[in-house]
Amino acid sequence: MMTLRMALRSIGANKMRALLTMLGIIIGVVALVVLVSLVNGATSSVTNAVSSLGTDMLTVTISDDKGLPMDLETLAKWRDELGAVGLTAPSTTASVTGKYGSDSDSFTVYGTSEAYDDIAGLKLCMGRFLNSADVDSHTRVCVLSYKAATELIGYTDCVGEQVSLNGMKFTVIGVLSDSESITTSMRSSGYTAYIPYTSLMRLSDSVTEAVTSFVVSAAEGRSVDEVELVLTEKLMERLEQDDDAFSVSSMNIMEDAMSSITSMLSILLGGIAGISLVVGGIGIMNIMLVTVTERTREIGIRKAIGATHGAILRQFLTEAVVLCMLGCAIGIFLSWTILRMAAVIASGLSMSFTLNGPVVGIAVGFCILIGVVFGLYPANKAAKMKPIDALHYGG
Amino acid sequence: MIDIQDLCKFYTVGDERVRALDHATMHIYPHEFVSIIGPSGSGKSTLMNIIGCLDVADAGSYLLDGIPIEDYTDNELARIRNEKIGFVFQSFNLIAKMSAEENVELPLIYRGVGKAERQRRVAEALERVGLTKRAKHQPTELSGGQQQRVAIARALVTKPSLILADEPTGNLDSKTSAEIMGMFHALHEQGNTIVLITHDNDVARQARRIIHIRDGKLSEVSL
Ligand SMILES: Nc1ncnc2c1ncn2[C@@H]1O[C@H](COP(=O)(O)OP(=O)(O)OP(=O)(O)O)[C@@H](O)[C@H]1O
Ligand SMILES: [Mg+2]
Numbered sequence: 001m002m003t004l005r006m007a008l009r010s011i012g013a014n015k016m017r018a019l020l021t022m023l024g025i026i027i028g029v030v031a032l033v034v035l036v037s038l039v040n041g042a043t044s045s046v047t048n049a050v051s052s053l054g055t056d057m058l059t060v061t062i063s064d065d066k067g068l069p070m071d072l073e074t075l076a077k078w079r080d081e082l083g084a085v086g087l088t089a090p091s092t093t094a095s096v097t098g099k100y101g102s103d104s105d106s107f108t109v110y111g112t113s114e115a116y117d118d119i120a121g122l123k124l125c126m127g128r129f130l131n132s133a134d135v136d137s138h139t140r141v142c143v144l145s146y147k148a149a150t151e152l153i154g155y156t157d158c159v160g161e162q163v164s165l166n167g168m169k170f171t172v173i174g175v176l177s178d179s180e181s182i183t184t185s186m187r188s189s190g191y192t193a194y195i196p197y198t199s200l201m202r203l204s205d206s207v208t209e210a211v212t213s214f215v216v217s218a219a220e221g222r223s224v225d226e227v228e229l230v231l232t233e234k235l236m237e238r239l240e241q242d243d244d245a246f247s248v249s250s251m252n253i254m255e256d257a258m259s260s261i262t263s264m265l266s267i268l269l270g271g272i273a274g275i276s277l278v279v280g281g282i283g284i285m286n287i288m289l290v291t292v293t294e295r296t297r298e299i300g301i302r303k304a305i306g307a308t309h310g311a312i313l314r315q316f317l318t319e320a321v322v323l324c325m326l327g328c329a330i331g332i333f334l335s336w337t338i339l340r341m342a343a344v345i346a347s348g349l350s351m352s353f354t355l356n357g358p359v360v361g362i363a364v365g366f367c368i369l370i371g372v373v374f375g376l377y378p379a380n381k382a383a384k385m386k387p388i389d390a391l392h393y394g395g
Numbered sequence: 396m397i398d399i400q401d402l403c404k405f406y407t408v409g410d411e412r413v414r415a416l417d418h419a420t421m422h423i424y425p426h427e428f429v430s431i432i433g434p435s436g437s438g439k440s441t442l443m444n445i446i447g448c449l450d451v452a453d454a455g456s457y458l459l460d461g462i463p464i465e466d467y468t469d470n471e472l473a474r475i476r477n478e479k480i481g482f483v484f485q486s487f488n489l490i491a492k493m494s495a496e497e498n499v500e501l502p503l504i505y506r507g508v509g510k511a512e513r514q515r516r517v518a519e520a521l522e523r524v525g526l527t528k529r530a531k532h533q534p535t536e537l538s539g540g541q542q543q544r545v546a547i548a549r550a551l552v553t554k555p556s557l558i559l560a561d562e563p564t565g566n567l568d569s570k571t572s573a574e575i576m577g578m579f580h581a582l583h584e585q586g587n588t589i590v591l592i593t594h595d596n597d598v599a600r601q602a603r604r605i606i607h608i609r610d611g612k613l614s615e616v617s618l
Contacts, residue, residue: 002504013492302487304449305549306477306505308470387476388450391488 007319010291011326021287022327024280025370026052029331029363031274033355034338036266041353043262056224057119057217057250058231059091064245068238069210072113072135073195084227087115090197090211094204098191099164100152107148107191109165111200111207112215119217127159127174130196134173138198143174148191164204170195175206224250270359274366280327281370288320288378299382300390304342313383320375321368328367332360396556396588397423397446402455404441404611415441416452417611423590425556428590430585430591432599433608439592442608443561446590447480448472460556477506481550485562487542489534494529495521502553508584520548524578540571551587558582560591564598576601 011018062070072090089112098107110116117129134141142163149156149172153163160174170193201207205256218227235385237357239245252347292299307315336355343353405415415438421550423429433439444450445457448464457464459479467475482488489498491518499520503513521527524544545562550558560579564572575599591602599605607614 009492021598045470057533086573154511241489297488302501304447304476305487305502306553308473308505310470311505386450387473388444391449 003314003318004322006315007322010319011323011374017287018323018326021283022280023328024283025277025324025327025367026280026331026334028273028280029328029367030279030335030338031276032270032363032366033335033359034342035269035273037339038337038342038353039262039265039269040356040359043132043258043265056086056218057121057247058218058224058228059213060216060231060235060246061213061249062235062239062246063212064239064242064243065210065212066239066242069208070214071211073208075211075214078234082227082230082232084219084222086217086222086227087119088214088216089113089116089119090213091116091215092197092200092207092211092213094200094207096166096203098148098152098193099167100161103152105152105191105237107165107193109142109200109203110192110194111197111204111245112194113197115217116194116215119215123177124174125177126156127172129174130194135196138202140168140170140194140199141173141195142170143176143194144172145176145192146178148193149175165193165195168203168212170199225274270362275369277366277370281324281374283372284320284323284371285378287317287323289313289376289381291319292316292378292382294387295382296390296393300387300393303385303387304391309383312385313379316379316382317375318370320379321371324367324371324375325364328364332363396425396460397421397590398456398458398461399446400456402442402445402452404438404445404450404452405611415565416445418455419608419611419613421606421613421615423588425588426583426586427604428579428589428591428602429604429606430593430602431606431608432596434594437608438611439594439608440561441611443559443590443592444573446557447482447559448476462521473505475552477502479556481553481555481558483543483546483550483558483560483563484507484566487534487539487546487566489542489549491534494531494533495526495537495548497550498534498545499549499552499604502549506553516552517548521545523551524548537565538571543567543571543575544578547575548598551582556588558587558589560589562593563591564593564595572598 075088075090079085092111094109094111096107096109110128113135114129116122117124122129124143126149127143129143130141133139142165144153144158144163146156149158153161153172156175158172158175158282162169163172164170195203196244197207197211202210216227216231218224228250230247235246235248236243302312332355339353339355346353398564399419399421402416402419403414404465407412407416419438419442431442436611441450445452451465459475464472489495490501493501496517499517500513503516508516518530519528521530524547526541526544526548529537529541529545534545537545547563558579563579564575567575577589579589589602591598593599602617
């Protein structure tokens with residue numbers, strides 16, 4: 001307590017120098033806290049966007065059905081039998097040529113069922129999605145992506161329009177909303193349409209009763225990993241224990257890749273900030289060495305009246321750590337201000353930039369560590385002085 | 396209480412070897428007021444530094460209260476300085492950024508005395524040197540004589556068994572010197588052991604016992 005007051009006093013006695021010394025630490029802390037908080041803010045908003053788009057969706061592809069084809073009934077049966085599974089829907093794609101009036105363009109058509117929009121997290125801006133009646137009676141209806149509607153047809157309110165896919169007329173019953181663009185654009189850059197699986201069977205020769213690709217969602221409160229496990233087991237059983245005959249993939253892979261990119265970015269930026277903190281620490285060491293030399297006589301006096309090695313060591317070490325902590329506090333305050341400003345500027349981007357708690361903790365811990373590490377040498381130098389030499393230093 | 400036998404101290408500057416202390420032998424008993432007098436460069440300060448446990452001799456023995464000093468570690472010496480010795484220097488040696496009060500308090504902090512007790516003893520020591528009113532002043536705001544009185548208060552506050560003064564009046568005019576000397580007399584009457592180092596005959600004569608030092612050799616002259 002006493003040492004702390006003494007340290008604050010001697011720092012206060014030379015404010016300008018203290019401030020300049022702390023600058024390195026301040027910059028280091030600001031770099032660390034602001035950069036990591038920014039990266040976290042930006043990625044969390046992107047990750048949110050990704051996970052809202054059906055990350056609990058598993059895609060199963062069967063490449064070899066071993067003579068036991070998967071059909072729509074089996075799919076429905078699995079949905080009912082497997083507790084972890086929420087919804088199932090076939091998901092077979094085909095490339096077709098879409099035509100509206102005189103305009104034509106290539107389309108990716110999904111042959112699927114009524115559950116698909118829930119599984120994939122699709123949202124509609126117009127009309128409705130497919131229903132079970134459409135699938136049962138292979139009606140020629142389609143749901144268009146926002147892009148297909150706006151660019152090919154020219155407007156979103158196109159429910160009831162007729163689009164021809166490979167020459168077959170389909171009635172538009174719904175249009176997806178624009179916010180789906182992230183997932184859809186990741187899948188394909190062109191136009192997308194969703195039609196009943198049964199209708200796709202008529203449209204494309206290669207699509208038969210045997211479903212080769214389907215999507216599954218997790219039941220309420222069940223994890224995707226759990227579903228993946230159950231599903232893999234079921235498929236292994238069905239497909240003669242041949243794990244090459246099928247594949248189960250989840251959007252989690254994307255999320256994993258994303259988080260590994262962010263954590264790498266965080267480590268990289270943190271490393272750069274860490275280096276500047278170390279540089280700041282060297283500045284602290286430098287000024288502490290100057291202080292020790294300047295106060296050699298004081299050290300001599302203190303030793304003459306009974307200060308032990310430990311007492312002097314503690315005094316200068318405390319001073320170095322306090323200097324670092326002050327720098328750290330100023331740095332955190334500046335970071336907070338900068339992040340507040342960034343939040344105001346970026347408010348339109350729906351990103352939240354807040355002070356990242358763990359990073360602040362890391363910054364504080366790192367500053368203490370730096371104070372101790374770089375304060376130790378000067379403090380030890382002071383403590384090791386012989387009282388007689390120190391007392392007679394400089395006359 | 397101080398037992399010095401054949402103490403030698405050498406300094407090597409370049410090729411030359413200076414004998415700052417040459418087989419110095421002396422004894423000082425409790426409650427004595429001894430002055431050590433000698434010309435400049437005779438080894439007075441060297442002797443005082445060794446007596447004050449700030450430095451160690453190269454040869455000879457030094458018993459403080461019957462215990463040989465050579466056996467102690469640096470930290471133990473620090474403790475001895477804190478508990479047994481009070482220093483008064485020619486150049487006052489107060490810590491510039493601290494008030495008179497805080498300077499006096501410092502040895503008690505290093506001894507680990509509690510706050511209330513510290514305040515009581517600091518007030519008492521400052522009163523004994525007549526500086527109660529100047530307690531909050533910084534050394535730069537005090538005259539030389541006042542600074543030296545603060546230094547004396549700092550030496551007193553730990554109730555040391557020995558007060559060591561190295562030319563305490565060396566930087567002061569004759570009137571202030573007399574004041575400071577009066578203070579040492581008072582301390583002696585109160586039972587303190589005082590060793591006073593000086594090159595001034597008038598100052599030395601005020602002590603009960605005078606030891607002469609010349610080229611590191613001690614010789615006693617009784618009055
Ligand atoms: N640190 C040192 N290094 C080298 N020589 C020293 C050192 N300290 C003292 N000496 C030498 O030792 C001798 C005695 O010095 P000392 O300081 O004890 O003298 P003094 O009697 O106190 O003199 P003064 O009255 O001027 O203070 C001198 O010749 C001095 O040059
Ligand atoms: Mg001297």
